[in-house]
Amino acid sequence: KRLDYIQSLGVTAIWVGPIFKNKPVQGAPGQESAGYHGYWITDFTQVDPHLGTNADFKALVDAAHARGMKVYMDIIINHTADVIKYRECAPDLPCAYRSKADYPFQRRGGVNGVAINPGFQGDSVQTPDNFARLTDPTYAYTPYLPKGEEHAKTPDWLNDITLYHNRGDSVWTGESVTYGDFSGLDDVATESPRVVAGMIDIFGGWIDRFGVDGFRIDTAKHVNPEFWQAFVPAMLARARARGIPHFHIFGEVATGDVDPALLAEHTRVDKLPAxxxxxxxxxxxxxxxxxxxxxxxxxxxxxxALYEGGAEAALTLPTFVSNHDAGRFSTFVRQLSPTADAAAQLARVKLAYAMLLTLRGVPTIYAGDEQGFVGDGGDQDAREDMFPSKVASYNDNQLLGTSKTTADANFDRNHPLFAFIAELARLRISHPALREGRTLVRVAGDKPGLLAVSRFDPVSGQELLIAFNSSTAPVTANVEVGTRSLDFTALHGNCAPRASAPGSVAVSVAPLDFIVCAAEKSK
Known part of the structure; x- marks a missing residue:
């Protein structure tokens, strides 16, 4: 029902959050939490009933395709819902991580324990014959399935306890990154050939049945590289067989740092496409x-240059300024620039979206940003409804660019942020340099102020100069351009109509603003 609204924003693809059937509530008594996010999966083959049915999802995909829009699914392989318990730990409470060195696979309960799993060569030998020897899962803890939950998961092979790591909660460093339970969730043993085959079958089935266009992979860095090296080619082949030649796969490698080396590692080692x-x-x-x-x-x-495929591959990286985990950019503005008034806050959000929509990468907009949503924080505090909400902690938020609250329906195509994003989306669509062009930094400094980059049409070589001002004072400077870029047309803001001299153009940018200047195409 809202596809027309989404498409009018300039969106060409929809990334739907996890839609699989979930365990609705988890947690110890008095500490229960709802599975509001969709990441506590029990049935990997069905849509969760609170969202609808498999037929409803197929109708959404078909309707999007009829409009020329793509649909990407958010998938989870690293873990399932928390069903498995450990006899040594109180149910639903933290359970300390037990390492492979202190609790090896061939001893029960530690290095001095009874011998188990004879002949198992460790999970680095990822063959069916080797994993057939891993029959006893009691090397670190004694895992069990609570009564009544012996077949809680679908497909049924996911109820086999030996297909999980069962080593306790991750401490987010060392081997626990890939072997530990993610906040208590059952951590799948993705080294096992049975798991590899099973996951390929599950998610290949979603491609076969629904014709989706790509996968966003949750918690990708918590899975061993060998799994992705097998899974990605299998999904791409499945998509090609379904008639989907450009199936896009991108992984979540979460970090709060400017650390492209960490991100790039997972394209080079894991072979994730993006x-x-x-x-x-x-x-x-x-x-x-x-x-x-x-x-x-x-x-x-x-x-x-660090990414597999270099700068050209970086063009396919989904870029964003807000998301469902870290929170909304508008929230960061209020936290980091607390003295800014509403107009300055709105200007900063617009400037961030200008960078998102004109710089390299695939711009990814978090729903609600275009309506000025401002959350109280990340995760649950950033997952407001766009339809009228009944959540008090959402409805008391002061939104940007509107007098509405989240207690109202928020699908206003006249909202200043909606109109701004739609304008830049149209600009991006009409200029290949903004979608596929090489980036050349022209001006940058160690303080807030001018950032200028040139982007080049990959066919004609036409130069687009983009200049941002991140400071609260106007900036004026001479900026280097190509010597053949002599005459300019303003695509956004005020641009000098002609270069000051071959190779130099004067730019003036207002506080917290930007300009986009297109050089006349070479004849």
Missing amino acids: VLDFAFARAVVDLVAGHAGTSELARLFDDD
Whole structure:
């Protein structure tokens, strides 16, 4: 029902959050939480009833395709809902991580324990014959399925306890990153050939049945690289067989740092085709919500060489400034620039979206940003309804650019942020340089102020000069351009109509604003 609204924003693809059937409530008595996010999966083959049916999802995909829009699914392989318990730990309470060195696979309960799993060569030997020897899961803890939950998961092979790591909660460092339970969730043993085959069958089935166009992979960095090296080619082949030649797969490698090396590692080692660009998001927050120098973002483009495929591959990275886990950019603005008034806050959000929609990568908009949503924080505090909400902690938020609250329906196509994003989306669609063009940093510094980049049409070579001002004072400077870029047309803001001299053009940018200047195409 809302596809027309979404498409009018300029959106060409929809990333739907996890839609699989979930365990609705988890947690110890008095500490229960609802599975509001969709990541506590029990049935990997069905849509959760509170969202609808498999037929409803198929109708959504078909309706999007009829409009020329793509649909990406959010998938989870690292873990399932928390069903497995450990006899040594109180149910639903934290359980300490037990390492492979202290609790090896061939001893029960530690290095001095009874011998078990004879002949198992460790999970680095990822063959069916080797894993057939891993029959006793009591090396670290004594895992069990509570009465009545012996077949809680679908497909049924997911109820086999030996197909999980069963080592306790991750401490987010060392081997626990890939072997530990993610906040108590059952951590799947993705080294096992049975798991590899099973997951390929599950998610290949969603491609076969629904014709989806891509996968966003949750918690990708918590899965061993060998799994992705098998899974990704299998999904791409399945998609091609379904007539989907450009199936896009991008992984979540969450970080709060400007750390492109961490992200790039998972494209080179894991062979993920792309990863969500958390480094871009952090840099834009630091520059625009905070007060970092513009060189922080400029360095990011130099580091595109780190990705498998280099700068060209970096063009396919989904970029974002807000998301459902970290929170909304508008929230960061209020936290990092607390003295800014509503107009200045709105200007900073617009500047962030200008960077998102004109710089390299695939811009990813978090629903509600275009309606000025401002959350109280991340995760649950950033998952407001766009239809009228009944959640008090959402409805008391002061939104940007509107007098509405989240207690109202928020699908206003006249909202200033909606109109702004739609304008830039149209600009991006009409200029290949903004979608596929090479990036060349022209000006950057160690303080807030001018960031200027040139982007080039991959066919004609036409130069587009984009200049951002992250400071609260106007900036004027001479900026280097190509010597053949002599005459300019303003695509946004005020641009000098002609270069000052071959190779130099004067730019003036208002506080917290930007300009986009297109050089006349070479004849």
